Amino acid sequence: xxxxxxxxxxxxxxxxxxxxxxxxxxxxxxxxxxxxxxxxxxxxxxxxxxxxxxxxxxxxxxxxxxxxxxxxxxxxxxxxxxxxxxxxxxxxxxxxxxxxxxxxxxxxxxxxxxxxxxxxxxxxxxxxxxxxxxxxxxxxxxxxxxxxxxxxxxxxxxxxxxxxxxxxxxxxxxxxxxxxxxxxxxxxxxxxxxxxxxxxxxxxxxxxxxxxxxxxxxxxxxxxxxxxxxxxxxxxxxxxxxxxxxxxxxxxxxxxxxxxxxxxxxxxxxxxxxxxxxxxxxxxxxxxxxxxxxxxxxxxxxxxxxxxxxxxxxxxxxx
Numbered sequence: 363x364x365x366x367x368x369x370x371x372x373x374x375x376x377x378x379x380x381x382x383x384x385x386x387x388x389x390x391x392x393x394x395x396x397x398x399x400x401x402x403x404x405x406x407x408x409x410x411x412x413x414x415x416x417x418x419x420x421x422x423x424x425x426x427x428x429x430x431x432x433x434x435x436x437x438x439x440x441x442x443x444x445x446x447x448x449x450x451x452x453x454x455x456x457x458x459x460x461x462x463x464x465x466x467x468x469x470x471x472x473x474x475x476x477x478x479x480x481x482x483x484x485x486x487x488x489x490x491x492x493x494x495x496x497x498x499x500x501x502x503x504x505x506x507x508x509x510x511x512x513x514x515x516x517x518x519x520x521x522x523x524x525x526x527x528x529x530x531x532x533x534x535x536x537x538x539x540x541x542x543x544x545x546x547x548x549x550x551x552x553x554x555x556x557x558x559x560x561x562x563x564x565x566x567x568x569x570x571x572x573x574x575x576x577x578x579x580x581x582x583x584x585x586x587x588x589x590x591x592x593x594x595x596x597x598x599x600x601x602x603x604x605x606x607x608x609x610x611x612x613x614x615x616x617x618x619x620x621x622x623x624x625x626x627x628x629x630x631x632x633x634x635x636x637x638x639x640x641x642x643x644x645x646x647x648x649x650x651x652x653x654x655x656x657x658x659x660x661x662x663x664x665x666x667x668x669x670x671x672x673x674x675x676x677x678x679x680x681x
Contacts, residue, residue, distance in 0.1 A: 363654060364389035370663045373670050376643050376653035380663055383635035386656040387430035395434045395654075396518065396630035399618045399642055401444035401611070402427075405459050421463045427635065428471045434633070438518040440625040441473060444481065444613060446506040454493040454500050464509060473511035476519070480505045481617060482570040508569065510621065523623040525562025532563065571616035597639060600668035607661050609639035618642045622649055640666035 363369065364386045369377035379386055383402075405420045415423045431441050448457040467473045486504050493500040511517075544550050601608045618641060622632055628650035634642035637655035639662060646653035657663050 364656075365391075370657075370660070371667045371670075373643075373647055375647045375651065376655065378637065378640060378643065378655040378657065378663055378666065380658065380660050381656055382658055383656050384427050384430060387427065387434060387633075387635055390430075390434045390633070390654070392433050393436050393439075394631060395439055395633050396436055396626045396651075397440050397442065397622065398431045398435065398633045398635065399442040399444075399621050400634045400636045401613050401638075402636040403611075404446045405448050405457065418459075420459045421466050424463060425466060425471060428467055428473070431635070432471055432473060432513055435513040436518075437514055438516065439513045440476065440517040440519070440621070441511040441513070442508060442618075442621045442625070443467075443511070444506060444508045444617065447503070449490055449493075454490075454497075460507060464507075467509075467511060473513065474515045474517075476510040476512045476517055477567055479508040479510060479567040479569055481508050481613070482568055505568075508617070510625075517625060518627075519625050521564055521624065522561060524565055524620055525560075526565050528563050565620075569617065569620060571614050571620075597665075597669060601665045604665070604668060606665040606668070608665065609662050612639045612641055615641055615645050619645045619649065622646055622651060626651055637666065638662055640669060644669045 363377055364379055364381065367379050367381060367386065367389060370380045371378050402424065403415060405415055428441075435441065445460050445463070447460055449455070450457055464475070468475055482505055484504055486502070486506075488494040488502045490500075494502060542550070597612075598608050618632075618634075622642075622645060626632060629652065631652045631654065632642065632646040633654045633656070634640070635656045637643065637657040640655045640657070643653040643655040643666070655666070657666070
């Protein structure tokens with residue numbers, strides 16, 4: 363836990379803190395964390411209630427935070443960053459702020475880019491409306507980058523923990539067998555490579571989350587694939603019943619779940635320095651990982667505490 367800080371609330375496996383991200387990270391022990399997964403405020407043209415740094419200032423704001431993230435990671439630790447793109451104010455052109463940050467994270471901070479992933483989010487609004495809906499000169503933006511960095515070149519990972527069910531065509535292929543062949547690309551397919559299967563299909567780096575993405579029947583998996591749509595979301599219902607604000611920019615539970623499964627094992631420590639509604643903490647707990655959540659706004663922490671009902675506490679000291 364951050365040295366000298368009292369938690370806003372605690373659960374069986376984790377603690378949430380009301381604090382500035384940079385200050386709290388500086389209080390964490392060097393080399394103590396297996397995974398940092400977070401989605402900080404984007405540099406959007408339209409400001410949000412939780413605050414957004416400007417595109418021109420974004421790297422200068424985030425790099426000190428990134429240096430602390432790298433410090434607290436184990437030598438085989440990972441940093442997963444979900445950071446959406448933005449537009450140039452007044453123009454139908456894209457900002458390059460997040461690509462500049464990507465380069466700085468590698469060139470200046472010392473991270474190793476393990477893989478570029480993209481979250482396919484069909485629920486994104488068609489914005490900016492001026493260019494997409496009014497003038498009709500751009501198309502709907504439905505993907506967000508999710509960059510996976512390693513502290514070193516060989517972060518802990520096992521893609522067998524994120525396998526997806528085989529599709530019908532692959533099932534048939536395994537049943538009838540595979541003859542040796544050479545594809546037009548020159549790739550040679552050996553006989554019997556599909557015999558028996560390997561437990562599932564290796565997922566692509568385009569991340570889309572739904573019923574076809576490998577959910578099991580246990581409680582943890584049920585949590586991870588539950589959608590966040592309006593009244594069907596238990597978090598939203600609980601916030602409305604308690605008169606607390608719903609965080610406006612939550613990522614789906616399956617997104618942090620994918621990387622928690624891929625990059626950690628039960629008992630590892632997972633940190634989210636921009637916790638918001640604390641989706642990361644809830645998923646980490648469901649998967650048997652320890653977690654630390656950092657969030658600057660007390661109202662968001664109060665609402666995130668509802669994810670555990672009466673199981674999370676205490677919070678009386680936190681004003």
